[in-house]
Amino acid sequence: MKLFEYEAKTILAKYGIPTPQGGLATSASQAMEVASKLKPPVVVKAQVLVAGRGKAGGILFASSAEEAETVANKLLNMQIKGIPVKSVWIEEKIQIKKELYFGITTDRFNQSYVAIASAVGGMEIEEIAAKTPEKVIKLLINPEYGFRSFHARLMATKMGYAGNQISELGRVLERLYCVGMDCDAELIEMNPLVETADGKFAAADARIIIDDNALFRHQEFKKRLLEGESELSPQELEAMRNDLAYVKLDGNIGVIGNGAGLVMATLDTLQYYGGKPANFLDVGGGAPSEKTVLALKIVLSDPNVRALFINILGGITRCDEVARGILEAKERVGVTKPMVIRLVGTNEEEGKRILTDAGIHVLESMEEAAQRVVEISKQGGK
Template identity: 70%
Template sequence: MKLFEHEAKAIFSKHDIPTPLGKLADSPTKAREVTMQLHTPVVIKAQVTVAGRGKAGGILFANSPTEAELAAKKLLSTRIKGTKIQSVLIEEKASIRKELYFGITIDRSTRSYVAVASSEGGMEIEEVAATMPEKIIKVFIDPLYGFRSHHARQIAKKLGYKGRQMLNLATIFHKQYEVALSYDAELAEMNPLVETSEGKFVAVDTRLIIDDNALYRHPEFKKRLTEIEAELPPQELEARKNGLAYVKLDGNIGVIGNGAGLVMATLDAIKLYGGRPANFLDVGGGATANKIVAALNLVFSDPRVNVVFVNILGGITRCDEVARGILEAKMRTGFLKPVVIRLVGTNEEEGKRILTDAGFHVLDSMEEAAEKAMAIVKSGG
């Protein structure tokens, strides 16, 4: 789960990482009041979790409470990449001497956390890694030993700092590691971490992404989960409620399958035959008839879908159960759009019998089924 900047900052600040003086505002009037208590100029930042906020116009500056009010009004009435802005964070603008990057994330290939630092802060770290790999400092963290204070000092030194500054910076790095671990972070990042003209360090922008699988250890974010659900497009919300993994795509062939890899391969096959998939939908392992009904309703609800391709390879999923689900959905809602079914694996004979008796044509090969779905699209559905 991605936390908002202000939430991440509150956590960092609680762990003694310096952040700019500032406050949240959810209305232009509040923005004026907040700014009156701060030193101008201030920065007004849209609180959204989508990436690329700055480029999308989500960060504005103001020299007075009135300007801040106008800026907040502007931001609170717009959307960034489709997301409505609920609040803005208003902060004193830091005097920047240098922008640094520091983050703790997971390195899949070494199966460990890794500390990443760079003297080129303020831009996306992937961008730095791609264009100036020599500017990236990486320290892999031994899980049984941890990120020690001398590791932190080593990084601060490599960034070119000495004396008191080196020690201060190292302390911030070490604290961030503690935050990352205690909050089960997939990513804990300060970008930029600013060196001010007075030589102090301030985390000007922060990101904290919590591992969804660890949320049971952080009940304080339960409320945020419901808020996220309120922001979801209706189809994704419906999928979540029914335990389906769903991603909307931009084509017209609806796809339902069991197993993430198989569904991805199905999308690829459709593309290979010149078609465009409308969605990714994985019913998971051991899907019941009810889940199949929910999946079909979900895909049918997309107005762009001309044909639905159901691709099931039964392992723990039973073909007869899937067949019953398809029949049930047909009885409840009637199929207004054609459905192509590929069904093999556990209890295949029973599943095929149920569907054939009901007038469905069931195929054995996923390639054949993909071609058939394409033919239907080409003939105009």
Template identity: 80%
Template sequence: MKLFEYEAKNILTKYKIPTPNGGLATNLNQTRELTTKLKPPLAIKAQVLVAGRGKAGGILFANSTAEAEKAAEKLLKTQIKGIAVKSVWIEEKIQIKKELYFGITTDRFNQSYIVIASTVGGMEIEEIASKTPEKIIRFLINPHSGFHSFHARQIARKMGYAGNQLSELERIFEGLYRAGMDYDAELIEMNPLVETTDGKFVAADARIIVDDNALFRHQEYKNRLLEGESELTPQEAEAMKNDLAYVKLDGNIGVIGNGAGLVMATLDTIQYYGGKPANFLDIGGGAPAEKIATALKIVLSDPKVKALFVNILGGITRCDEVARGILEAKAKVGTTKPMVIRLVGTNEEEGKRILTEAHIHVLESMEEAAQRVVEISKYGGK
């Protein structure tokens, strides 16, 4: 789960990591309150979870209080890449001498957390790594002993700092590690971490992605996600409430399957035959009829969906339950959209019988079914 910039900055502040003086505003009164307290020039930043926010016009600058109020008012009325701006973060502009990068993420191969630091910052880390790979410092954190002050000092020294500046970076790096661990971050980064013209360090922007699987330990964010203030589409939010893995895509073939890998391969096969999937939806293992019906309802609620492809390979999922779920959803939603069903595995015969009696044709091969649904999506069904 991606946190908003203001949430990330509030966490950093808790760990005594310097961030620019600033605050959050959702309306004009709050904006006014903030702008009178803060010293211009100011930066006004839309709180939206889209990549490339700056380029999309989500960050404005102001040289006076009046200008800042105008900028905030403007941003609060706009949409950034289709997402409405519900709040803005207003902060004092800082005097930049140098932009650095410091982040902690997971290293899958080494089954550990890894620090990535660079004396070049302010752009995506992959870009830094490809443009100036020699400036990237990697440090694998030993899971037994953790990340200590001396590790932070070693990294600060490698970045070319000494004396008071080294001590200050030590404190910041160590604080970021603790924040990352405490909040179950799969990624926590300061980008840029700014060295100011007077030699201090300030985290000008911060990004935190909380491990979705650890949200049960961070209820405040889980609630925020479910209450709608997030980047989720209506279908994604509904799927999350029902414990279904759903991702919205931009095609017109609705897809439902069991197992993440199988559903991904289904999307790929549709694409291979020239079709465009509208979504990814994994019902998981052993789903009962009601859950399958919910899945169908969610996919069919997307107006772009012209045809539906249900691809089930029953292991612990039973084909008869799937068949009942399909009929249940069909009855409730009253859809006339064409469906292609591929159903094999546990209780396959019973599943086929149920659907065939309801005049729904069942196919056995995933490839054949994918071809069929692509044809329907292009030329209409019978």
């Protein structure tokens, strides 16, 4: 789960990491109020969860409270990559001497967290790594004793600092690690982390992604997520509420399958034959009829869907149960779009019989079924 910049900065400030003074506004007049309490010039930043906000015009400057009102109004009526801007964060414009980068993320191969720093900041770390790999400093964190003060000082020196600034910067890095661990962050970064004109350090922007699997320890965030204040589409949200994994894509073939890997391979196979999947949906193992009904509802609520492809490999999941679920769903949801069903595995014969008796054709081969549904989608779903 991604946190908004204002949420991330509020948490950082609580841990004693210097951040620019600022406030949140959901209307232009509120923005003026916030700006007048700060000392203009100010920066007005759209609060959206998509990357590339700056380039999309989501960050504007204002030299007076009145101007802050005008630019806030502009941002609040804007969409960034299709996402409407609901709030803006207004903060003091700080005097920046140098932009840096510091973040902590996971390293799968080493089964650990890794701290990453760079003396160049302000752009995506992947970009920094691609352009100037020698400037990226990595430190694998030993899970047994964590990221300690000496690690933080070591990174500060590698970032090119000396004297008092080593401990000054080190404290900021160490505190960020504490925030990351306490929040169960899978990614936490200050980008840019800045050296100000007076030689101090501050987080000019902050990004936190909370580990979804740890949300049970962070009910306040989970609540916000389920209330709809997130980057998720309505279908994705509905799926999340029902424990289904759904991702909206931009094609026209609705896909339902069991198991993440199989569904991914199904999308690939559709694409291989020239089709365009409308979504990823994994109903998971077992797949009781209730879940099949929900899955169909979610997939069909996407108006772009012309045809449906249900790909079930019954391992522990029983094909006869899935078949009954499909029939029940068909009746309850009122499916009018053409369906191609591939059903193999445990109790396959019984499953096929149930569907064939109801006039639904069932295929055995994933390739054949994929080709069939691609054809249908190209004929406009007839």
